[in-house]
Amino acid sequence: MSLGPASGPAAGAAPLISVTELHKSYGATRAVDGVSFQVARGQIRGFLGPNGAGKSTTIKIITGYLAADAGSVRVAGIDVAEEPIEARKRIGYLPESLPLYQEMRVDEYLQFIAKSRRMERRGAAQRIAEVMALLGLERMKKRLTGSLSKGYRQRLGLAQAILHDPDILILDEPTNGLDPQQIIEIRALLVRLAATKAILFSTHILQEISAVCSQIMIIRDGRLVADGTPAELAAAPGSERDWEIVISGTEEMPYADLDALGIGTPAGSDLAEGGRVYRFRRASELDIAVLGGRVTRTGRRLIEARRATRTLEQVYLELMGVGAKGAA
Amino acid sequence: MRQMLVVYRRELGAYFKTPIAYIFVPLFVSVLALFVFKIDLFFELNRADMRNFFRYVPYFVMVFAPAITMRLWAEELRSGTAELLMTLPFHSWELVVGKFLAAWTILALTLLCTLGAAAAIAYAGDPDWAPIIGGYLGALFMGSVFIALGAFVSSFTKDQVVALLVSLVAGFFLCVVLSEYFPMWFGIRDTNFARVIEQIGVRSHYVSIERGVLSLRDFVYFATCTAFLLALNVFRVQARRY
Numbered sequence: 160m161s162l163g164p165a166s167g168p169a170a171g172a173a174p175l176i177s178v179t180e181l182h183k184s185y186g187a188t189r190a191v192d193g194v195s196f197q198v199a200r201g202q203i204r205g206f207l208g209p210n211g212a213g214k215s216t217t218i219k220i221i222t223g224y225l226a227a228d229a230g231s232v233r234v235a236g237i238d239v240a241e242e243p244i245e246a247r248k249r250i251g252y253l254p255e256s257l258p259l260y261q262e263m264r265v266d267e268y269l270q271f272i273a274k275s276r277r278m279e280r281r282g283a284a285q286r287i288a289e290v291m292a293l294l295g296l297e298r299m300k301k302r303l304t305g306s307l308s309k310g311y312r313q314r315l316g317l318a319q320a321i322l323h324d325p326d327i328l329i330l331d332e333p334t335n336g337l338d339p340q341q342i343i344e345i346r347a348l349l350v351r352l353a354a355t356k357a358i359l360f361s362t363h364i365l366q367e368i369s370a371v372c373s374q375i376m377i378i379r380d381g382r383l384v385a386d387g388t389p390a391e392l393a394a395a396p397g398s399e400r401d402w403e404i405v406i407s408g409t410e411e412m413p414y415a416d417l418d419a420l421g422i423g424t425p426a427g428s429d430l431a432e433g434g435r436v437y438r439f440r441r442a443s444e445l446d447i448a449v450l451g452g453r454v455t456r457t458g459r460r461l462i463e464a465r466r467a468t469r470t471l472e473q474v475y476l477e478l479m480g481v482g483a484k485g486a487a
Numbered sequence: 488m489r490q491m492l493v494v495y496r497r498e499l500g501a502y503f504k505t506p507i508a509y510i511f512v513p514l515f516v517s518v519l520a521l522f523v524f525k526i527d528l529f530f531e532l533n534r535a536d537m538r539n540f541f542r543y544v545p546y547f548v549m550v551f552a553p554a555i556t557m558r559l560w561a562e563e564l565r566s567g568t569a570e571l572l573m574t575l576p577f578h579s580w581e582l583v584v585g586k587f588l589a590a591w592t593i594l595a596l597t598l599l600c601t602l603g604a605a606a607a608i609a610y611a612g613d614p615d616w617a618p619i620i621g622g623y624l625g626a627l628f629m630g631s632v633f634i635a636l637g638a639f640v641s642s643f644t645k646d647q648v649v650a651l652l653v654s655l656v657a658g659f660f661l662c663v664v665l666s667e668y669f670p671m672w673f674g675i676r677d678t679n680f681a682r683v684i685e686q687i688g689v690r691s692h693y694v695s696i697e698r699g700v701l702s703l704r705d706f707v708y709f710a711t712c713t714a715f716l717l718a719l720n721v722f723r724v725q726a727r728r729y
Contacts, residue, residue, distance in 0.1 A: 222574045226728040247576045254574075256567025260497070262504035274493040275575040319571075 173236055174199045175327050175357035176221065181230035183216055190216040191227075192381035198357040198374070200326070203349060205372035206361035209479065213381040214361045215255060218331050221359070222252045234327050248276070251325035253316045255332050255361075261305030265296060265315060268304050269322060276323040290318045293348070309336035317345065321352065328352065330360040334367060346371050365471050375471075377478050384478045393468045399442050405463040406454055407434040416457040420450065433462045490577055494585025498559070502593055507555065512593070515551045516600045519543060523604060537614070540604055541622040541697045545690055548594070548630045549662045553654035555593050556637025557647045559586045560724075565645040569727075579724045583717055587631075587638050594630045598623060618699025625696030628709035632689055633658050635716035642723045666690035 174197035183191040191213045198204045208214050219225040221232050223243050232239045239246040260268060266287065273283035291297050294314040299307060304315060313336050320328060333349070334342045349358060349371055362368060368375055369389050377385040377392075385392055404422075406412065411428055412435075422445070425437040447464050454461040469477075502508040523540050563569040572582060608614045633654075640654040641647075665688025670681030685691040689712070692705040 219570070224570050224574050224728065244576045244578065247574055250574070252571075252574050254567060254570045256570060258566070258568040258571035260501065260568055261566070262501055263497075267500075271493070271497050272575075275490070275577065277490070277576065 175235055176359060177233045178217070178221065179231050179233075181217060181220060181232065182228045183213075183220060183225065184228055189381045191220070193230075194378070194381070194383055195230075196376055196383065196386060198327075198359050200355065200357050201353060202374055203353045203358045203360070203372045204374040204376065205368035206359060206376055206378065207363065207365070207368055207475065208361075208378035209363070212378045214378055215331060216381075217378070218252075218329055218359070218361060222250055222254075222329055223247050224254075248323075249326050251320035251323065251328045253320040253328075253330045253333055255335070257312055257316045259304040259307075259312060259315060261303065263304055264301050265291075265304060265307070266300045268315065269318060272319050272322050278323060286322060286324075290322055293321075294318045295344075310338060310341050313337055314341070314345075317348075326356055328356050328358045328360075330358070332362055333360055334362065334364065342367070365475060369471050377475065379479060385474065389471065392471065392474050399440050400445075401438065401440050401467040401469060402445055403436050403438050403463075403465050403467045404450070404461065405431050405434055405436045407460040407462055409435060411435060412437075412457065412459070416459075419457060420453050422450070434459070438467065491581040491585045491588075494577065494582055495588050498586050498589035499592055501558075502555070502589065507558070508593060508596075511551065511554050512597045512600060515547060515597050519547050519601060520604065537605060537608060537619050537622060538697060538699075540601070541626070544622070544626045544697075545629060545662055545693050548626065548633050549658045550655065551597070552590075552594065552630060552633035553637045553640075553651050553658060555590050556634055556641055556654060557650040558641070559590060559638045560642040561644050561647045561650045564642075565647075573724070573727070579721045580717075583638070583720045583724060587635055587717060587720075590634045590638060591627075591631055594634060595627060598626055598630075615699070621699060621701045622696060625693060625701065625705070628706055628713075629689060629693050629696075631713040632661070632709055632716070635713045635720070636661065639716050639720040639723065642720055642727075662689045664688070 176196075176198040178197070179195050181191050181194045182189070194213070194217055196204070206214050206217070216225065220227045221234070221239065223239050223246060226240065234246050235249045237246045237249070260271070263271065269287045269290070270283065273287060278286065291300065294317060296311065296314055296318060299311055299315075302311075304312065307315065313333070317330070317333060320330065328349075330349075334345055337345060346367070349360070352358065353373075360372075373388065375385070375387065375389055375392055376383050402422075409430060417425065417437075422437075422439050423441065425439040428435050428437045430436075445464065447461075450464065451461040519540070522543050560569070563572060605614075605619055608619075636657055637650070637654040640657060641650040644650050644653075665684055667676075667685060667690075669684050669688075670676045670678070675681050686708075689709075692708045695702060696705060
């Protein structure tokens with residue numbers, strides 16, 4: 160079911176999606192402002208950001224629904240503005256709006272997609288059966304798409320996107336409206352599909368991103384504010400590290416005592432087992448033996464000192480400028 | 488071409504899977520029949536021709552075409568399927584022409600349903616078939632202008648009612664205002680300007696067809712208007728990306 164080799168001799172090595180300095184404005188509003196990234200075969204890239212940050216606009220430009228003001232998008236080496244039809248053949252796209260023709264039955268709808276995708280009749284029938292089985296749609300085959308539940312509509316949308324076995328999958332909030340079990344199934348499916356494809360998907364469910372993505376990018380006001388692997392994002396910016404130390408005593412330490420520890424002002428403290436946990440960030444390494452001695456001099460005990468990794472939620476909130484410097 | 492037919496078939500299917508075809512076609516045929524047989528007293532005229540029928544056809548097409556074209560793009564834009572359609576490997580013209588032909592087919596089917604009137608005439612007398620065939624042919628060509636107009640208007644809005652009303656007004660302008668009425672209202676009859684205005688309008692090109700006179704000029708006019716509106720529609724669909 161391959162759609163033939165991608166054009167260009169270096170296409171195999173080149174990233175399947177390559178977005179360069181993309182700009183798009185609606186009137187005075189800059190929806191996308193200089194976004195660049197790449198997605199290689201085998202990667203699942205998560206696209207994260209609040210509503211209206213430019214996720215969907217970026218996706219719509221990649222899929223050819225919107226034209227960019229400046230910048231370029233190449234899919235499988237093909238420029239989407241110059242050869243839109245060739246580019247679209249290589250993309251499977253699930254728009255956020257779930258585009259189903261309500262008056263069509265599930266199998267009719269997939270047949271329409273197959274014909275639109277120029278699949279030959281016999282191959283199409285087999286592939287439709289395959290995809291329906293893969294997404295558990297067989298029982299719904301003769302149902303009108305308009306009468307499907309949200310979960311089935313979402314699955315049909317996904318079926319439509321993968322029907323022609325594209326190299327590139329672009330999914331705008333693919334697990335929207337699914338129940339937990341379906342979400343797990345779809346995630347597993349995406350991971351399986353990613354072996355041979357480049358997948359870009361947007362979501363605002365943070366766990367989803369960490370569950371399936373090999374690369375994460377976060378967009379805010381049309382600009383990418385973070386881009387990296389989950390581990391890279393979890394690390395504190397620059398050389399700074401977040402620490403948590405647990406010190407005996409349920410009362411918060413007075414300032415004088417905290418000063419004597421030489422760790423600066425903690426970002427916050429909470430009750431913890433055996434005492435209180437204090438959180439702080441520092442650029443230099445922490446000598447635990449020295450710290451232990453200083454704690455003892457205040458008449459307390461150092462119970463534990465550990466490097467804290469930030470959760471994706473914390474990273475996200477920090478990037479969005481919503482308070483939370485490690486405070487609970 | 489094959490891809491255009493994919494669009495055409497889906498679109499035509501949509502007319503029959505939704506109540507539109509079943510509501511508008513009988514409505515159109517029965518109101519037209521009411522005009523011809525009851526109001527115009529066809530049987531009392533005692534004439535075995537369809538001139539009165541064809542006299543009404545432009546006005547009925549003017550009203551009917553927006554009813555079948557209003558959903559063509561507006562429904563896609565409202566439900567979000569436009570995003571699917573425009574990211575599938577279709578050329579814009581394939582979408583535009585496919586949709587146009589589907590709506591035109593509905594119009595043709597409706598005109599087909601009025602053949603009952605022709606049968607009644609054949610039963611009642613011995614009609615001259617040439618003007619009847621010419622009249623139907625003319626109606627189809629004239630109808631294509633209104634269909635293309637309605638489809639174009641529909642590509643501007645998510646709201647079918649807006650599409651309906653705007654294409655009604657535009658059709659009224661094209662059919663009635665740009666006709667002998669305009670010079671009459673403004674007291675400029677028989678001036679060159681009046682003649683130009685008349686020639687731009689659809690009505691004047693149907694008048695001779697109504698009388699049973701087919702001239703190539705009129706058909707060229709209808710075809711040109713249709714092609715022009717379809718081209719505008721293609722531009723409009725492409726411009727949506729910006």
